[in-house]
Amino acid sequence: MxxxxxxxxxxxxxxxxxxxxxxxxxxITKWDYFVNWLKVFSNIKPIEKELNLLNFLIGKEDIEKEAFDLIKQYPEVVKAFPTLIAIREKSVDILIDTKKFIYKNYSFTRKKLTDEECKELAYFVVNSGIGEILRDKKVKNLVDYATGIEVGLDSNGRKNRGGTLMESLVEEFVADTCQNLGxxxxxxxxxxxxxxxxxxxxxxxxxxxxxxxxxxxxxxxxxxxxxxxxxxxxxxxxxxxxxxxxxxxxxxxxxxxxxxxxxxxxxxxxxxxxxxxxxxxxxxxxxxxxxxxxxxxxx
CATH class of the missing domain: 3.40.1350 (Trna Endonuclease; Chain: A, domain 1)
Structure with a gap:
């Protein structure tokens, strides 16, 4: 038995x-299940300056030209691009020819950029959809926008947090039991x-x-x-x-x-x-x- x-x-x-x-x-939902705010803001802090520089593009009509000029003068702004399109990767491969399956790589880690690379990244801003929301003032502040993106990305971690919550609950019982029994x-x-x-x-x-x-x-x-x-x-x-x-x-x-x-x-x-x-x-x-x-x- x-x-x-x-x-x-x-x-x-x-x-x-x-x-x-x-x-x-x-x-077993507890308050810390919903959003890991510490993680959200720790991910924003390293790109906060770059996001504020990119705020310059809000409301500009010729986004591609203005983005080119901004990237050329402040190439560090590109490190904020992954967050703006809600990805964690530091580069993306875009399929630009569906007949021959040709890909174009966009990297967001280079500190020095040629004029051609600045042009390509400005083109990325426009075609990724970021350009439209900036031109049409659909966002007023990219730091706030990026914070919202991070909250959304963090929601993917809820599955793992469920396991962590269970461990923390069980540990309360384990700790009390062990203390009582020596x-x-x-x-x-x-x-x-x-x-x-x-x-x-x-x-x-x-x-x-x-x-x-x-x-x-x-x-x-x-x-x-x-x-x-x-x-x-x-x-x-x-x-x-x-x-x-x-x-x-x-x-x-x-x-x-x-x-x-x-x-x-x-x-x-x-x-x-x-x-x-x-x-x-x-x-x-x-x-x-x-x-x-x-x-x-x-x-």
Missing amino acids: NKLCNLLNLKNEDELFDKIKHSFKEK LQYLAQATSKKIKQHWGLDVIVDKSSRQLDFAINKNGKLFFIECNFYGGGGSKLKSTATEYIEMNRYWNKQGIEFIWITDGAGWKSTLKPLREYFDKADYLLNLEMLKNNILTEILK
Whole structure:
């Protein structure tokens, strides 16, 4: 019988699994989920001067000529171009001949530009659409515009922030539990860190292996991995399959493995979760952490 059944005084594993699947959280959104403002403004600061120089072009009729003159006098302004078109790359290849598939490369890193390169970059301003919004005064300040672009680009990081949020939530419980029980833990634990801090040897399956948390109970290790899935998909199945093997691998070394997962995504992907549950000792969710089950496991 699953070890958690005994800890929770449940009759059988089916009752335990029902308890898990009926208590998944829909959301774990916190204030810092929406926008990483520190990152947004740190990306704007290095190009703020260049954006203010480019403000000169707002309202100009002959944008291409004015852009050429500005780039020739202040070639550093081109380093702001990627942000203006909402990309992270420092150069782009534009398909200019669809018959022969000929590309034109535009680089935004050169500090010295020839007249021909200034002309090409002015042409880029016009044809990328930047010229039109400047000429027609559709933006009033490029620093403000670029800040909006950075907010939009930062929204792509929300998927990763979901994982970070889960880790921060779990760490609150891990830290409190370890403090109450007089145990030590490491976040983002590697075999090297475990050896350095605790003098314990761990054989890893790959050199890059990093555990969300490792807990040391008088020389016995507990490894924790955590994740949150707001939506379904193949990732959930592959994670469950990977963790079945991970659980077996750590158990062979006498290490207990605890998987803490949550999210509405599991409601439509229960089969692989059940497969893990049937082959491992510890499957927890946030509701179980709230009810101090981690303390019961570690006592």
